[in-house]
Amino acid sequence: MRDLRSQEGSMLVLLIGVVAALAIMASTLVMLTGNVQSNTAQERTRSKAFDVAEGGLDYYMNQMALGWPKGVASPPAFNSAAFRSLDQFNNASEYPNPAGGAAFANVTVYDNDQTVNGKVNEGYSVVASPHTDANGDGKVWLVATGATGRKAAGIQVKVNRTPVNTQFPKGIVVYAGGNMTSNGGGNNPKITVEDSGGPGNQVHGYVKGTIDTVTVFDQSSANPVIPSVGSLGQYVPPLSDLIPDSMVNQIIALAQTLGRYYDTTQGASLPADKTGLCVIRVADGTTVDLGNNGGINSLASPGILMILGPEGGSGNAITLDMGGNQDFWGVLYTDGRFKSSHGTPDIHGMVICKSNFDMKGTPGILYNASVIANLANQWTLTVNQVPNTWRELRPTPAP
Amino acid sequence: MVTPAYRRQRGMSLVELVVGIAIMSLVSTMILMGWFSLQKSYSYSVKSNVQRDSARQALSRMQREIRDAEARPLPNVDPAIYRARTYWIAVYTTFNVYKTASPTPQLNTNTGLAPHMVMYRLYSDGEIWRFDDLNNNGVIAGVNMDPSHDDPSGFNSAEQSTGEGAQLYLKYVTNYSTDPAHPTPVFRYMYYDDSGTLVTEDHAYNWTDWSGVGHNDRSNTIAAIIRTLVDLVPGKAPVSADLETTAQIRNQR
Numbered sequence: 001m002r003d004l005r006s007q008e009g010s011m012l013v014l015l016i017g018v019v020a021a022l023a024i025m026a027s028t029l030v031m032l033t034g035n036v037q038s039n040t041a042q043e044r045t046r047s048k049a050f051d052v053a054e055g056g057l058d059y060y061m062n063q064m065a066l067g068w069p070k071g072v073a074s075p076p077a078f079n080s081a082a083f084r085s086l087d088q089f090n091n092a093s094e095y096p097n098p099a100g101g102a103a104f105a106n107v108t109v110y111d112n113d114q115t116v117n118g119k120v121n122e123g124y125s126v127v128a129s130p131h132t133d134a135n136g137d138g139k140v141w142l143v144a145t146g147a148t149g150r151k152a153a154g155i156q157v158k159v160n161r162t163p164v165n166t167q168f169p170k171g172i173v174v175y176a177g178g179n180m181t182s183n184g185g186g187n188n189p190k191i192t193v194e195d196s197g198g199p200g201n202q203v204h205g206y207v208k209g210t211i212d213t214v215t216v217f218d219q220s221s222a223n224p225v226i227p228s229v230g231s232l233g234q235y236v237p238p239l240s241d242l243i244p245d246s247m248v249n250q251i252i253a254l255a256q257t258l259g260r261y262y263d264t265t266q267g268a269s270l271p272a273d274k275t276g277l278c279v280i281r282v283a284d285g286t287t288v289d290l291g292n293n294g295g296i297n298s299l300a301s302p303g304i305l306m307i308l309g310p311e312g313g314s315g316n317a318i319t320l321d322m323g324g325n326q327d328f329w330g331v332l333y334t335d336g337r338f339k340s341s342h343g344t345p346d347i348h349g350m351v352i353c354k355s356n357f358d359m360k361g362t363p364g365i366l367y368n369a370s371v372i373a374n375l376a377n378q379w380t381l382t383v384n385q386v387p388n389t390w391r392e393l394r395p396t397p398a399p
Numbered sequence: 400m401v402t403p404a405y406r407r408q409r410g411m412s413l414v415e416l417v418v419g420i421a422i423m424s425l426v427s428t429m430i431l432m433g434w435f436s437l438q439k440s441y442s443y444s445v446k447s448n449v450q451r452d453s454a455r456q457a458l459s460r461m462q463r464e465i466r467d468a469e470a471r472p473l474p475n476v477d478p479a480i481y482r483a484r485t486y487w488i489a490v491y492t493t494f495n496v497y498k499t500a501s502p503t504p505q506l507n508t509n510t511g512l513a514p515h516m517v518m519y520r521l522y523s524d525g526e527i528w529r530f531d532d533l534n535n536n537g538v539i540a541g542v543n544m545d546p547s548h549d550d551p552s553g554f555n556s557a558e559q560s561t562g563e564g565a566q567l568y569l570k571y572v573t574n575y576s577t578d579p580a581h582p583t584p585v586f587r588y589m590y591y592d593d594s595g596t597l598v599t600e601d602h603a604y605n606w607t608d609w610s611g612v613g614h615n616d617r618s619n620t621i622a623a624i625i626r627t628l629v630d631l632v633p634g635k636a637p638v639s640a641d642l643e644t645t646a647q648i649r650n651q652r
Contacts, residue, residue: 018434025441032445036452043459388470388479390649391493392463 042151048095050153050392051088052146056105057155059083060142061383066258068161068380069132069140071301075109098147110141112158138163139386143393154393158386164254164379166304168331169242171196171203172350173225173367176357177239178337179209180229182216187362189218189225194348196223197369204228206236207357216359225367243333243352251304254379255279265310277379279306285317292324292343301378302330302349302371309335320353323361329371447631450571451640454629457527457569458642461519465623465646467494469514475537478618479514479651483603484549485584486575487520488623489539518542521585522559523551525572525630531564539563546604551575551582571630573639583628589645590620599624622647 060078069075083105089095097104109131110124124141133140138161145154173191182190193203203225205217210231217225228234255261255277262268263281271278274290275297282288288307290296297303305328307320318336322328324343332338332347337355340363347364349371351357359365411419468479468490482489491514516532518539530539538544541561548554552575559565574583584601592598593614603616626643 018430022437025437029441029444032448036448039452039456043455047459385649388472388650390467391469392467394495 045149045151046153048148049146049151050155052095052105052148053144053153053155054146055086055088056083056107056146057142057144057157059086059105060107060144061159061385064159064161065380065383068138068383069109070136070138072132075131078105078107080105095148098152099150102147102152103145104148105144105146107142107144110143111135112137112139112141133161141389156389156391156393158389159383160386161383162381163377164250164381166251166375166378167247168350168372168375170369170372171201171367172242173203173205174350174357174365175206175239175242175352176338177208177354178356180207180211180216180357180359182212182359183361188213188215190216190359190363191225191365192218192221192367193223193225194366195368195370197373201369202226203367207231208236209356239352239354248306248333251277251306252279252308255306258379263311274303274305276301276303278303279308281308281310282318284309287319287321290320290322290328290345291326293326295327295329297329299329299348299368299370300374302374303378304331304333304375307334307336316355318355322347322363329368330375331372443632446633447638447640450629450631450633453569454627454640454642458625458627458644461568461625462644462646464492464494464517465490465625466649467492468648469493469650471514471537477537478605478615478620479648480588480603480617480620480623481516482518482544482546483586483588483617483620483623484546485586485601486549486551486554487518488586489516489518489544491515492517518544519568520554520558521551521572521575522554522556523575524556525570525576526559526567527569527572527585527627528559528562529564529566529568530558530562531566533564541565549602552579569627569629571633573628573630573637574626577628577637577639583626585626587624587626588616588620589622589624590616592616592619619651620648621652 056078063076063079067076080103084090089104095104110126110129111132111134112121112124113129113135114121114123114125116122121135121137121139129141139158141156141158143154143156145152147153173193182188191205196203203223205225205227207227207229211227211229214227214229214232217227219225219227228236230236252261256279258277260271260277261279262271264270264286265281265283270280270282270288274280280288290305296305307318309316309318316336318334320332320334320336320338321341322339322345323341324345326343326345327348328346329348331350331352333352335354337358338351338353339358340361342361344362344364346366348366348368350367351365465488469492470479471477471491477491479492480488480490493514494517513535515535516537516539518530519527520530520542521527530542532539540563542558542563543555559567572585574585587599587601588603589597589599590603593612598616600616603620605613605615605617607613623646624643625646626641628639628641631638631640
């Protein structure tokens with residue numbers, strides 16, 4: 001009876017069997033769920049890496065609009081710190097840095113200088129193509145990479161630059177809204193044509209008020225300047241017919257976009273660098289000195305320098321002064337008066353002033369059609385993708 | 400006379416046996432019911448997990464492939480989307496094309512790395528198949544690509560074995576089979592019509608109206624909305640996972 005009693009019941013065995021089966025099922029389910037979770041997490045990370053790459057691409061296209069890499073040694077560096085600080089990407093737990101110290105995002109520029117299937121300037125070479133728009137056709141390839149966690153993504157696209165069309169009128173060397181004076185008349189003519197832009201092109205000089213001598217205009221050479229002086233009964237169009245306010249406002253807006261707008265009446269300092277596009281607002285009565293010796297801009301890269309009065313103000317008694325051997329290439333525009341105080345400064349392009357035009361010393365005001373033409377290609381309005389060039393690259397190996 | 404030893408060996412009465420059996424039956428039934436319930440729950444969890452995962456992966460892959468759609472270059476120029484129908488889509492794409500080490504990689508040329516046609520189609524058996532123009536001749540052989548052909552019940556299931564590059568992509572898709580009278584489109588398309596209005600339709604095509612004016616809805620399609628209803632427990636009363644994503648076609652935006 002003792003032996004029989006010791007073998008009584010099978011519940012323990014049954015229980016162990018049930019618990020074992022349940023344990024196997026539970027662990028299988030946990031593994032499966034973990035696997036699915038892992039797949040989902042990987043998919044999310046891959047998607048985030050793609051977002052980083054595409055975000056970097058868009059960000060860099062915006063950077064390029066502010067500094068298209070033409071005629072420079074290297075393109076604008078991808079501003080990774082600023083990109084990382086964007087609201088979308090500044091959460092390090094959501095977008096962790098990639099393992100192995102790889103870049104979170106980067107963009108590389110390749111010029112479209114390769115011939116593909118007989119099409120010139122179609123492709124690029126990762127080993128040979130320069131990292132700038134060396135061929136100057138306004139198109140480059142961008143290769144963007146993004147990486148977060150253990151996933152990476154790559155995108156390539158060709159982008160096209162749309163330049164700002166400055167639309168300055170051709171054939172005007174000078175416009176003075178007030179009077180024109182030229183001390184040292186023996187040195188006339190001072191207003192001449194350097195490049196008319198082609199045979200038969202006329203170049204005009206306008207003076208709304210009086211002039212002490214019209215011999216300041218070169219009227220006898222093969223490329224003369226045709227003067228129109230209001231006090232002599234000649235027709236002088238209103239400045240707004242030649243340079244409408246909308247054009248001035250467009251240039252101001254462009255300068256603001258490029259960070260080249262300085263309103264000294266609102267606390268900004270007068271910039272030392274006046275090259276390229278530069279718009280400066282000053283208080284009435286201010287004299288802005290362009291310096292004495294050296295050069296501002298060039299034939300290939302001319303600029304626009306605007307000296308304006310306070311917003312909503314008159315620009316009364318503002319003076320733009322230039323002297324010594326200074327050279328300026330581009331368009332000078334001021335709400336006030338232009339004065340060359342001394343020396344032999346040269347302005348290649350066009351000068352517009354709403355007030356008096358006073359030439360002391362022996363300045364040269366040289367109309368240059370190439371300068372005006374080159375202005376139309378200096379600044380970038382937008383950078384757009386060329387259709388059917390966007391491709392997601394095969395993901396680079398995870399770091 | 401009953402000795403103490405005999406008394407100790409006395410059996411159960413019939414009543415005690417019946418009661419014991421009843422209790423044991425009840426307990427066994429409860430245990431078995433619990434066990435079956437656990438098994439059913441386990442089976443559901445496993446199947447639905449697998450189905451959800453498969454559906455999510457398939458949708459993601461489809462989205463990425465369609466997102467990369469790219470117009471076919473010269474000499475056979477064609478918009479990025481070749482067919483935009485309710486239950487099938489055919490696009491030219493370079494998704495996952497191997498990045499070569501050639502000096503001009505990833506170019507839009509008509510050889511090697513040119514976009515090739517890929518098609519996704521839902522059949523009436525609830526399966527989505529992917530087809531691939533493997534020889535890049537602009538045609539997916541063995542598949543009816545007539546644009547008027549857009550009813551899963553009319554698709555020839557033999558295409559699943561004869562179609563070029565045929566691959567089973569996703570099973571148990573119920574967009575059509577649950578209620579053929581009121582099916583759910585797998586693909587819808589967003590395009591700007593000729594008046595500039597953004598339109599969402601379950602098909603898009605280039606057509607000419609009665610006055611001879613051409614409309615380029617397929618060429619102007621900027622996104623494909625992909626929606627799949629996936630049966631999580633095949634063979635049982637349908638419980639569907641409803642997944643939707645939008646593939647913005649980067650080369651047509």
